[in-house]
Amino acid sequence: MNKFNIIKNKQEYWLVDQIKKEDISTELYIRELTDILGNWSRLEIGYLSLLMDEQYESWLLERNFGKISSIVEYTRDLEEVQNTDNQMVSHSLAEGLIEDHEYAKLYELCRSGSANKNTKQPIAQVMSSLENELGSEWRKHCYYFLKDGAFAGISIPHIEMGTKNEGRLFYFGVVPELRGQGIGAQIHQVSMQLLKNFQATYYVGSTDVNNTNMIKIFEKNGCQLRDKKGIYKIVR
Known part of the structure; x- marks a missing residue:
């Protein structure tokens, strides 16, 4: 089950969006995001932009992410x-x-x-x-x-x-x-x-x-x- 949608623009950037589901644990999200970050770094992509639940903010900031803002989603x-x-x-x-x-x-x-x-x-x-x-x-x-x-x-x-x-x-x-x-x-x-x-x-x-x-x-x-x-x- 995919936990993130990823849009890749060659070597310039990756856009990563968390797919929020109640049956996916915090540990599984962190594990998959860690794998994504490893691939992003290994491939030397320019930057990575991430949309993710703010409960992960401390974890992200500790790993050199900067917070840009917050968004709301409507459907x-x-x-x-x-x-x-x-x-x-x-x-x-x-x-x-x-x-x-x-x-x-x-x-x-x-x-x-x-x-x-x-x-x-x-x-x-x-x-x-x-x-x-x-x-x-x-x-x-x-x-x-x-x-x-x-x-x-x-x-x-x-x-x-x-x-x-x-x-x-x-x-x-x-x-x-x-x-x-x-x-x-x-x-x-x-x-x-x-x-x-x-x-x-x-x-x-x-x-x-x-x-x-x-x-x-x-x-x-x-x-x-x-x-x-x-x-x-x-x-x-």
């Missing part, structure tokens, strides 16, 4: 999610109406001023990681939204690696000038419908504990608090 069953009637138009990058570099520029704009405390990767690195994490058809998952003909935001819905039906958003954001107008909740609602179209049966979203605006969007769109984890990082 929602997608069965009853319906198509929404709003004034925004959505397109995927795969349609070829805009170029990859234009999408990257919009992505950078949407993530500016974020309340999330995790260190932002350079946008070029983010774009290169999309194919690594989402596969060769990654452009089909990259959506952008227009309101009155102008860019309003982006969303990247996909099925979580290692699962068949867990829907996630690689990223979701609104352009600065449209924030606070309910646009984010609309894009988030449409994104859950897109996840349903990708055959996801449930959605899991996470954000920094200090990102009250995103938490309000989760709650407005019927998501329920599922968990809280710490964000930790170790660098070679």
